[in-house]
Amino acid sequence: MAFPARHTNNYQSELTLQQVSQRTLSTSPTSFHSPPSSYGASALTGGAISLANAKHLKPFATEDIKVLLLENVNQTGRDILSNQGYQVEFLKSSLPEDQLIEKIRDVHVIGIRSKTKLTARVLKEARNLIVVGCFCIGTNQVDLQYAADHGIAVFNSPFSNSRSVAELVIAEIIALARQLCDRSNELHNGTWNKVSSKCWEIRGKTLGIIGYGHIGSQLSVLAEAMGMSVIFYDVVNLMAMGTSRQVPTLQALLEESDFVTCHVPELPETKRMIGQQQLEQMKKGSYLINASRGSVVDIPALIHAMRSGKIAGAALDVYPNEPAGNGDYFNDSLNPWASDLRSLKNLILTPHIGGSTEEAQSAIGIEVGQNLVRYVNEGITLGAVNLPEVNLRSLTMDEPDHARVIFIHRNVPGVLRKVNEILGDHNVDKQMTDSRGDVAYLMADVSSVDTSMIKDLYERLESLSSRIMTRILY
């Protein structure tokens, strides 16, 4: 490459009118909705209503964008990236750290799901990386602060699989109440065991939801439709859906609920938030469900509570350690209590499939794929989880001598003055800057730039002491 790492090629971006108008109107991450698949089929893949006047941005350097997609990212996302002309390498599983480090050294874009740990140690080796796409909701697997401090944007799909998780939990509530999996397993083994003892309807029972965000609130609506009473506990004061009710403490929720289900993110405060003490506070004969993160429930404590009969059943979709790919890995060397867990009755164990439906994966592929393309091609950070959200309307063919300058920098006094001195020989048509913590993101479209000036602009911006990363798209 002619210039230091972390500047990038830029490819033609073919935009639909629909996208352009959404882009102009959207200023908040909450305004992002997962597009239906019919929308996604045309978006960024040569849609019928492409904006003829959109400027085709040219590469800054001559190399192609290299993309590494791990963990079986959906075809929709793969297509969006391949159709841009990027070099896309696709792997079905995640990679052990040493192999990940080898691969990540070259790539500009990486797409992962929940298994790939992008720690500071790994990201340090990612010399060319400009953006991470988490093709899922959770972003706890990425060191978001390290990424921001090094100008690497991180995107996710905040609610494309929420409905899938909520539906799985509904299925589990009924399955636990009826001991469905045990009866099915017995009959698979030839045993007819027709019992009604300790099998219940869910109508009239109380569901306690811990974490009333996208998934928790969706679940609340479904559970009430089936005749359950819903209470929830959340650190934020939230509007209750239907006739559900927020309770003031976790203990209040645990003491009142017949079913307790966890939908909190992985945070220091949520680590083992359901441990021995909380299990003791639950009603005798109640049920526990965890489809959030494996760190949230203390599993040895749950094993103890189930053996003692305090907890009548449980469903786990997530575990402290999960294998990198499919296979017979769920054993004691992965998690020391695995065989104890596997021996329990009325315990549903699923391999982190809460969001694994065709609908969810397809929508996630489209949403994250589009975010990545928009960031690589145009520097737009709308929806980023670790950088300020900055957006400018697209350059058009009527602006042939324009360049888009992106300057990610430390949020310290005096930077704008210095940047504008550098841009001062040109007309700054539009500019936006915003900060998030210690990192600020400046995007400016400048005119009267010919290609011979770009190297100079780039080098002068790179020489500023506040610089984290400079990109110039033209």
Ligand SMILES: NC(=O)c1ccc[n+]([C@@H]2O[C@H](COP(=O)([O-])OP(=O)(O)OC[C@H]3O[C@@H](n4cnc5c(N)ncnc54)[C@H](O)[C@@H]3O)[C@@H](O)[C@H]2O)c1
């Ligand atoms: N099993 C799966 O396949 C699967 C799929 C999607 C998401 N998830 C997990 O589920 C989590 C929740 O997803 P979401 O989309 O509903 O997230 P969300 O951010 O919309 O909601 C999380 C809620 O938890 C609350 N919260 C945070 N800390 C809390 C605490 N200490 N006590 C009580 N409430 C607290 C927040 O205020 C928020 O309302 C994700 O972070 C992800 O880890 C798992």
Ligand SMILES: O=C(O)CC[C@@H](O)C(=O)O
């Ligand atoms: O698909 C995955 O690997 C993760 C699913 C889920 O935990 C999420 O965070 O969206």
